[in-house]
Amino acid sequence: MPTIPVIIIGTGPVGLSASTALSRQGICNVVIEKHPSTSIHPKARGVNVRTMELCRLWGAEQQIRRSELPITARRFLWMNHVKGEIQGDVSFVTEQEELSPTEPCLLSQDIFEQELLACLKTQKNSQVHFDTRAINLSQDDQFVYCELENLIDQTRTKIQAQYLIAADGANSFVRKKLNINMDGIPLLGTHVSVYCETDLSPWLSDKPFVVMAFTDKEQVGRVIMAVDLKHRWIFSKRIADANEILTKKASIQLVRATVDEPDLIISVYCHPFVLNKDKCENNHPDHTP
Numbered sequence: 375m376p377t378i379p380v381i382i383i384g385t386g387p388v389g390l391s392a393s394t395a396l397s398r399q400g401i402c403n404v405v406i407e408k409h410p411s412t413s414i415h416p417k418a419r420g421v422n423v424r425t426m427e428l429c430r431l432w433g434a435e436q437q438i439r440r441s442e443l444p445i446t447a448r449r450f451l452w453m454n455h456v457k458g459e460i461q462g463d464v465s466f467v468t469e470q471e472e473l474s475p476t477e478p479c480l481l482s483q484d485i486f487e488q489e490l491l492a493c494l495k496t497q498k499n500s501q502v503h504f505d506t507r508a509i510n511l512s513q514d515d516q517f518v519y520c521e522l523e524n525l526i527d528q529t530r531t532k533i534q535a536q537y538l539i540a541a542d543g544a545n546s547f548v549r550k551k552l553n554i555n556m557d558g559i560p561l562l563g564t565h566v567s568v569y570c571e572t573d574l575s576p577w578l579s580d581k582p583f584v585v586m587a588f589t590d591k592e593q594v595g596r597v598i599m600a601v602d603l604k605h606r607w608i609f610s611k612r613i614a615d616a617n618e619i620l621t622k623k624a625s626i627q628l629v630r631a632t633v634d635e636p637d638l639i640i641s642v643y644c645h646p647f648v649l650n651k652d653k654c655e656n657n658h659p660d661h662t663p
């Protein structure tokens with residue numbers, strides 16, 4: 375069985391960053407991702423200043439900033455409805471020149487992950503395997519043993535590593551396998567998000583924003599998040615039941631109702647998500663937070 379210093383499960387921001395940091399220190403690592411690529415969903419909207427400092431150190435900052443939203447978009451807007459008036463405008467432009475050589479970056483997570491991956495590919499100590507799922511793991515005093523399934527040909531392999539980094543996200547397979555519980559506030563809210571491509575420029579091109587919320591009674595709870603401020607948007611609404619699945623038809627209806635354009639042409643991709651504020655318990659013997 376091949377032995378490697380570190381296996382990392384997941385090519386989200388955490389896994390890719392961990393792999394880059396280790397590779398730069400000369401520590402060989404293997405990154406495993408069950409999907410065929412990094413995320414195709416835009417997910418998070420921004421990269422904070424500390425992360426940008428690391429990206430700068432890794433030589434990735436310029437590439438990342440190529441797709442950054444303009445500084446004028448660094449604000450939350452409240453409108454009564456898409457075609458209505460601005461009711462509230464909270465800007466979050468930060469003046470950090472004296473504290474940091476860089477600043478936060480408004481960028482969707484799918485692009486951020488692509489840039490992190492491109493940066494990682496310039497490192498020689500890392501291997502990334504997509505379409506590969508970690509299906510089992512165990513450990514003894516010396517090693518972590520991980521069983522992997524190639525999702526293209528269903529073949530299984532076992533590898534052993536000195537360390538394993540569980541960068542496998544909120545529903546972490548590794549966390550569950552180690553019986554590490556979550557604690558904190560279990561549920562902050564339940565939303566469904568619709569990632570779509572549509573042209574909103576007739577109504578929104580004169581008011582750049584990152585998040586737009588609504589105050590009209592029938593629009594309350596709906597939010598638009600700008601992905602590229604051109605064609606890519608995330609529409610979100612509060613739902614009562616976390617298990618509610620929005621059909622494609624209902625997703626299109628949500629977008630059209632929010633914009634109040636019954637014939638708007640839209641391509642949609644749907645992704646439900648739940649807002650939690652819990653975190654892994656810190657005192658578990660197998661867990662280094």
Ligand SMILES: Cc1cc2nc3c(=O)[nH]c(=O)nc-3n(C[C@H](O)[C@H](O)[C@H](O)COP(=O)(O)OP(=O)(O)OC[C@H]3O[C@@H](n4cnc5c(N)ncnc54)[C@H](O)[C@@H]3O)c2cc1C
Pocket residue numbers: 383384385386387388389406407408409413415416417418419420483506507508509541542543544546547567645646647
């Ligand atoms: C729709 C949506 C909108 C969001 N919006 C925001 C936002 O506006 N702001 C914000 O701060 N955050 C937002 N988030 C949350 C943000 O995306 C996450 O906090 C972030 O992705 C966490 O990064 P991570 O690297 O820890 O995990 P993830 O990005 O979840 O990456 C984990 C990776 O591990 C892989 N994986 C899991 N299990 C296995 C396995 N057994 N074998 C191999 N691979 C595995 C997964 O496929 C995934 O690629 C949003 C999330 C979603 C889903």
